[in-house]
Amino acid sequence: MNKHEFSVIGQPLPKIDAWAKVTGETRYADDLVLPRMAHARLLRSPHAHARIAAIDTSRAAALPGVYAVITGADLPPVKFGILPVSQDEEALCREKVRMVGDAVAAVAALDEETAERACELVEVTYEPLPALMSIEESLAHPEVRIHEYGDGPNVHKSVALQFGDVEAAFAAADLVREDVFFYEGNTHLPLEQHAAVAHWGPDDKLTLWSSTQTPHYVHRLLAKILAVPAAHVRVIAAPVGGGFGGKLDPFAHEIAACQLSRLCGRPVKIALTREEVFYVHRGRHPVLMWLKTGFTRAGDITGSHLRTWLDGGAYGSYGVASTFYTGAINPVTYKMPVYKFEGARIFTNKPPCGPKRGHGTPQPRFALECQIDRAAEQLGLDPADLRRRIVAEPYTKTANHLTVTTIGLGECLDRVVEASGWREKWRGWNAPPRGRGPVRRGVGIACSSYMTGAGSAVYWNNMPHSGVVLRADRGGGVAILCGATDIGQGSDSILAYLPAEVLGIDPKDVRVHPADTDLTPVDLGSYSSRVTLMCGVAAIQAATRLREVLFQAVAAKLEVDPSRLVARDRKVGVPDDWDRALTFAQAVELGEAMHGVLAFAGSYAPPKRAGKYKGGGVGPSPCYSYSACVVELSVDEDTGMVELHDVWLAHDVGRALNPLLVEGQVEGSVYMGIGEALMEEQVFRKHVHKTPSMLEYKSPTTLETPAIHTILVETDDPEGPFGAKEAGQGPLLPVMPAIANAIYDAVGVRIDEVPITSEKVLRALDLKRQGKPARVGPEKLPLFTFKTPLVVESAFGQPADAITRRPFA
Amino acid sequence: MNRGPDEPMKARIELTVNGERREALVPVHKTLLEVLREDLDLTGTKHGCELGECGTCTVLVDGEPVLSCLALPAELEGREILTVEGLAQGGRLHPLQRAFAELGAAQCGYCTPGILLVARALLEATPVPTREQVRVALAGNICRCTGYTKILDAVELAALRMAGRTPVATAAAGSAR
Numbered sequence: 001m002n003k004h005e006f007s008v009i010g011q012p013l014p015k016i017d018a019w020a021k022v023t024g025e026t027r028y029a030d031d032l033v034l035p036r037m038a039h040a041r042l043l044r045s046p047h048a049h050a051r052i053a054a055i056d057t058s059r060a061a062a063l064p065g066v067y068a069v070i071t072g073a074d075l076p077p078v079k080f081g082i083l084p085v086s087q088d089e090e091a092l093c094r095e096k097v098r099m100v101g102d103a104v105a106a107v108a109a110l111d112e113e114t115a116e117r118a119c120e121l122v123e124v125t126y127e128p129l130p131a132l133m134s135i136e137e138s139l140a141h142p143e144v145r146i147h148e149y150g151d152g153p154n155v156h157k158s159v160a161l162q163f164g165d166v167e168a169a170f171a172a173a174d175l176v177r178e179d180v181f182f183y184e185g186n187t188h189l190p191l192e193q194h195a196a197v198a199h200w201g202p203d204d205k206l207t208l209w210s211s212t213q214t215p216h217y218v219h220r221l222l223a224k225i226l227a228v229p230a231a232h233v234r235v236i237a238a239p240v241g242g243g244f245g246g247k248l249d250p251f252a253h254e255i256a257a258c259q260l261s262r263l264c265g266r267p268v269k270i271a272l273t274r275e276e277v278f279y280v281h282r283g284r285h286p287v288l289m290w291l292k293t294g295f296t297r298a299g300d301i302t303g304s305h306l307r308t309w310l311d312g313g314a315y316g317s318y319g320v321a322s323t324f325y326t327g328a329i330n331p332v333t334y335k336m337p338v339y340k341f342e343g344a345r346i347f348t349n350k351p352p353c354g355p356k357r358g359h360g361t362p363q364p365r366f367a368l369e370c371q372i373d374r375a376a377e378q379l380g381l382d383p384a385d386l387r388r389r390i391v392a393e394p395y396t397k398t399a400n401h402l403t404v405t406t407i408g409l410g411e412c413l414d415r416v417v418e419a420s421g422w423r424e425k426w427r428g429w430n431a432p433p434r435g436r437g438p439v440r441r442g443v444g445i446a447c448s449s450y451m452t453g454a455g456s457a458v459y460w461n462n463m464p465h466s467g468v469v470l471r472a473d474r475g476g477g478v479a480i481l482c483g484a485t486d487i488g489q490g491s492d493s494i495l496a497y498l499p500a501e502v503l504g505i506d507p508k509d510v511r512v513h514p515a516d517t518d519l520t521p522v523d524l525g526s527y528s529s530r531v532t533l534m535c536g537v538a539a540i541q542a543a544t545r546l547r548e549v550l551f552q553a554v555a556a557k558l559e560v561d562p563s564r565l566v567a568r569d570r571k572v573g574v575p576d577d578w579d580r581a582l583t584f585a586q587a588v589e590l591g592e593a594m595h596g597v598l599a600f601a602g603s604y605a606p607p608k609r610a611g612k613y614k615g616g617g618v619g620p621s622p623c624y625s626y627s628a629c630v631v632e633l634s635v636d637e638d639t640g641m642v643e644l645h646d647v648w649l650a651h652d653v654g655r656a657l658n659p660l661l662v663e664g665q666v667e668g669s670v671y672m673g674i675g676e677a678l679m680e681e682q683v684f685r686k687h688v689h690k691t692p693s694m695l696e697y698k699s700p701t702t703l704e705t706p707a708i709h710t711i712l713v714e715t716d717d718p719e720g721p722f723g724a725k726e727a728g729q730g731p732l733l734p735v736m737p738a739i740a741n742a743i744y745d746a747v748g749v750r751i752d753e754v755p756i757t758s759e760k761v762l763r764a765l766d767l768k769r770q771g772k773p774a775r776v777g778p779e780k781l782p783l784f785t786f787k788t789p790l791v792v793e794s795a796f797g798q799p800a801d802a803i804t805r806r807p808f809a
Numbered sequence: 810m811n812r813g814p815d816e817p818m819k820a821r822i823e824l825t826v827n828g829e830r831r832e833a834l835v836p837v838h839k840t841l842l843e844v845l846r847e848d849l850d851l852t853g854t855k856h857g858c859e860l861g862e863c864g865t866c867t868v869l870v871d872g873e874p875v876l877s878c879l880a881l882p883a884e885l886e887g888r889e890i891l892t893v894e895g896l897a898q899g900g901r902l903h904p905l906q907r908a909f910a911e912l913g914a915a916q917c918g919y920c921t922p923g924i925l926l927v928a929r930a931l932l933e934a935t936p937v938p939t940r941e942q943v944r945v946a947l948a949g950n951i952c953r954c955t956g957y958t959k960i961l962d963a964v965e966l967a968a969l970r971m972a973g974r975t976p977v978a979t980a981a982a983g984s985a986r
Contacts, residue, residue, distance in 0.1 A: 012913075014910045014911050014913070015910075015913065015915075017918070018909070018910035018911075018913070018915055019902075019910055020918075021909075021910070021915040021918030021921055022893075022902070022905075022906040022907075022909045022910045022915055022918075022921060022925065023853070023893065023894070023896070023897060023902070023906060024851075024852070024853020024854070024892070024893035024894050024922045025853070026918050027852070028855070028919065030856075031846075031852040188953075189951075189953055190917070190919075190953060191855070191857045191863065191865055191917070191919040191920045191951065191952070191953055192855070192857070192917070192919045193856070193857070239917075239918070240917060241855070241917045241918070241919030242917045242919055242953050242954060243917075244953065273859070274857065274858040274859065274860070274862075487917060488916035488917025488918065488919075488954050489916065490916075660912065660913040660959075661913060663913070663958075663959070664913045664916055664954070664955060664959055667955060667956035667957075667958040667959065668916065668953075668954045668955050668956045669956075670956055671953075671955070671956030671957065672953070672956075693858065693860060693862060694857065694858045694860070694862035694863045694951065695858075695860070695862040699951060699953070701947075701948045701949075701950075701951065702943075702944040702945075702947045702948050702950075702957045702960075702961070703944055703945070703948050705956055705957050705958075707958075708956055708958050
């Protein structure tokens with residue numbers, strides 16, 4: 001379908017919730033108030049690792065104004081975790097705390113201050129244990145066990161996969177590079193601190209409103225954790241004030257609020273402080289990486305071998321998936337015929353890491369793109385041309401058995417090269433410096449790809465990943481019920497635009513009722529860039545089913561064949577006899593008279609394309625987005641300060657359903673990438689977070705954010721709704737390496753770890769002046785033996801599996 | 810229920826918020842942010858840190874941006890307080906609100922009220938600011954969603970419209986950029 005045939009798709013429409021958001025009417029979780037509502041606080045551990053010898057809550061319970069005090073003993077003895085393979089969390093720790101910030105008790109009181117005072121009166125006797133604060137410490141002390149499960153002492157997960165003969169690939173190469181990189185951890189920093197309101201009603205049923213990205217998973221897990229029937233639990237996701245992956249797990253505060261409400265017979269609200277949000281974390285894993293890649297003289301990759309060590313923190317969270325993701329996506333971007341991946345996630349006594357925008361993939365992307373830049377230099381090639389040459393082939397499989405459909409990366413590269421003036425600004429390797437005095441200018445380039453939705457749910461099942469119920473009203477309005485959760489990306493709006501397009505009505509005629517486990521069909525949640533594609537296809541299916549019925553009814557009335565009818569401009573009729581067209585509302589009345597209540601369901605599940613090997617379930621996606629990025633910046637050789645001037649980012653989004661929203665995702669991704677590249681870091685001093693406040697944890701303001709030039713490339717992917725692919729995560733990925741590569745272009749130093757602080761740039765410049773290798777980055781690797789790899793034949797270059805053959809289609 | 814001996818001292822305060830006189834009986838240490846949200850039902854004002862670091866809770870006091878999480882209402886009696894709920898007049902959105910909605914400047918929307926108010930203060934003082942002036946004015950407001958780009962665009966569009974310098978176009982004006 002061509003663009004001009006659409007009425008809603010492709011239009012830069014305001015989001016349907018924009019008006020509420022600019023007037024302060026949007027009610028986030030902490031804005032909810034219920035009659036008789038109590039307020040809760042958690043007591044958190046000051047120890048990184050300690051046995052709990054005793055907890056005495058008597059003084060807290062006696063404080064006037066306190067309604068209930070609970071500890072782990074007041075909850076069913078159930079451990080939980082978002083992934084079935086990592087059931088290692090407790091809402092309130094019973095025997096042991098594993099990090100500063102682990103919750104041990106909770107209080108509900110008439111107000112927050114009373115609850116806080118009561119927490120201070122809870123007496124906990126701890127017996128401190130040795131705290132393991134780094135990968136090295138955790139591996140060096142197998143006698144200290146953070147958890148009793150995993151792939152070895154303090155090893156949460158160890159994976160090793162090999163696709164083809166990597167040693168032969170290196171032997172066939174003209175250039176083999178081995179490089180070591182480190183990617184520091186960082187956190188989501190949503191502006192909204194997590195909050196929840198729980199109401200355990202007199203009917204013994206529970207309702208939880210929460211700032212969560214995954215109401216469905218919270219629903220399932222609450223039932224298990226609280227040992228109540230899931231049928232009696234209702235979870236409603238309030239509009240989320242920023243997620244980025246930080247609100248994807250079930251959390252202690254949600255569970256405690258539910259149990260406190262049950263005990264005190266009142267609704268209970270709990271809202272985290274900013275400091276607590278830093279400890280709740282689930283953010284970017286710190287990852288140490290060793291990458292070996294073979295190149296031919298022309299720049300083709302013969303094979304690549306990646307090792308990753310992830311500092312997981314104290315709990316599993318999504319960590320098994322994170323570990324696989326550090327290895328899964330690199331082969332999707334370029335022709336990489338042979339591939340080997342070894343990864344290990346290590347437990348430490350720090351807040352648990354998990355999924356943050358790009359989940360597990362920004363780290364190896366940084367490594368690969370920085371290494372390609374070096375290879376281009378050694379081979380004397382333009383790094384843009386080298387990348388253009390090796391872009392993966394559409395509709396093929398990768399070495400690790402991922403099916404790739406459309407690839408717009410070639411066009412993305414061409415467009416950023418053109419828009420940025422790369423041909424003039426990049427003046428070859430070791431060109432004389434650009435700029436005046438100590439301030440040197442440089443440009444850098446990098447590419448990336450990302451999945452549009454995970455091919456598997458976090459628990460194995462054959463059901464839809466997303467569902468929509470659509471109901472047409474006699475007034476001509478349409479109601480959409482869908483479990484999708486709007487975290488600001490605009491999923492509610494997508495759920496209005498797509499049915500409006502199919503039915504020929506205005507998005508304003510569509511009311512979207514999202515994310516309520518009592519009312520809405522399941523959508524798995526706002527993660528893995530899955531929502532637009534999955535709920536979008538489901539919504540199109542439901543709307544198409546309604547349209548068929550309306551066409552039947554209208555065709556009977558107009559005495560024409562239904563195939564001649566179209567729906568547009570809030571009317572249904574025959575295009576060349578439009579005067580007789582009926583209004584959409586009349587069509588609904590005829591349809592309801594003919595068929596009864598007009599309610600239709602749509603379901604989506606991804607095509608089943610998991611690789612036929614253990615671990616093949618992480619990485620498959622209906623389709624992949626592609627990005628290319630050029631950064632222009634200056635480096636001050638006296639201060640090490642990096643100033644960004646412009647970022648050009650071309651993104652293959654399949655189709656921009658609403659270009660304003662896609663641009664917003666690209667701009668937000670670039671911004672977040674800049675923060676990760678230059679300043680953001682979740683680091684610890686002794687056992688506590690070094691910067692648990694928004695002042696100390698540096699993030700870019702308007703002053704550090706440069707002009708961002710977004711270029712949208714459309715490839716009309718057969719898997720996506722009207723051809724759309726993801727936009728929310730992929731555009732973050734190339735930003736960090738493009739910045740690192742631009743710094744090298746400017747001042748000739750390689751910073752092989754993020755964040756690239758001015759201190760590191762100065763250190764590298766010093767080394768350069770001393771005639772030493774001008775590089776700052778990790779110097780050593782952990783002593784760790786990966787398991788014997790599972791050897792699978794490379795699927796590189798095989799034709800893609802059948803397109804759009806998926807369940808429920 | 811009886812409170813303990815350390816029950817905080819309460820004071821009756823009278824505030825002018827969005828042109829209305831409002832009264833509340835609140836502990837004297839309660840911040841303006843808390844009084845607005847909890848006692849006056851004005852939950853449009855958001856909080857991100859309660860430490861004056863993120864700009865989210867910004868309101869205007871006599872037209873100047875103030876971090877409501879650091880302000881004590883007792884000190885603000887007789888002053889004009891403006892929150893996001895007071896931006897629209899007589900059911901008509903402020904041009905900043907319209908531009909923010911049309912250009913997609915609010916993603917999750919949580920930082921939006923504070924940013925709208927800082928932008929309003931800027932436009933009162935500098936009707937048609939340069940992009941750099943907008944950047945500087947908003948440097949104390951963190952937004953994690955937008956990369957600030959569409960926020961800067963929206964402030965500029967609103968300024969031009971208020972100055973009568975541009976056709977009153979709708980969202981399409983934003984995408985043309």
